[in-house]
Amino acid sequence: MAALLALSALAFAQGPFTHDIRPGYGVTSIGWLSDYLPALRGSPGDTRVYFLESGAPGGTAVVLGGTHPNEIAGIMAAVILVEKATVQAGRLIVIPHANNAAFGYPDPRCPSCGPWVTFHFDGATRSFRYGLVSPTRHSRPRIQQCTSIRLASSSQERRCGT
Numbered sequence: 001m002a003a004l005l006a007l008s009a010l011a012f013a014q015g016p017f018t019h020d021i022r023p024g025y026g027v028t029s030i031g032w033l034s035d036y037l038p039a040l041r042g043s044p045g046d047t048r049v050y051f052l053e054s055g056a057p058g059g060t061a062v063v064l065g066g067t068h069p070n071e072i073a074g075i076m077a078a079v080i081l082v083e084k085a086t087v088q089a090g091r092l093i094v095i096p097h098a099n100n101a102a103f104g105y106p107d108p109r110c111p112s113c114g115p116w117v118t119f120h121f122d123g124a125t126r127s128f129r130y131g132l133v134s135p136t137r138h139s140r141p142r143i144q145q146c147t148s149i150r151l152a153s154s155s156q157e158r159r160c161g162t
C-alpha cells in the first residue's frame, strides 16, 4: 500500500497540475493542450483547454491565463470565463493555466504569497495555485534572438535580447 501511494505521489509530481475549475453551462467540450502537441501528454506542461461553442457562425477568440503563474488576475479572468461565460456567436477557447509547469514552483521573490491564493465569495472559499514566473527545470535554455534593422543611414544595427 505504501509503495502504491509513493508511486501515485510520484506520478502526480510528474504529471500536469490540476486546478479547481468548475466549468459552467457555456463549456461545450474540454480537451488537453497535448491534443495539439502529443509530446506534452502526461508532462507538467500539459493543461486543460476549454471550448465554448455557440453553434452560430462567427469568429474564434482564444484567451490564455497563467502565462506567468504569479499574475493571478489573468488566471482569474480566464477561470471566470470558463465558469460563467456563454457565447452568442462563434467560439471561445480558454486555457486558464497556459504555463502549467510553472505552477509547481513557489515564487522566491514573494515567500509570503504562495503556494495558494484563497478567495471567499458567494459563501464559498476557493483556493487557486500561485506559482513562479518562469521555472528553469522545465524550460529549455533561452535562445538569444537577434534582429537586424536597416537604418535610414543605410548602416545596419543588430539588436539582441533573450
Ligand SMILES: [Zn+2]
Pocket (backbone or CB within 6 Å): 067, 068, 071
Ligand atoms: Zn506576465
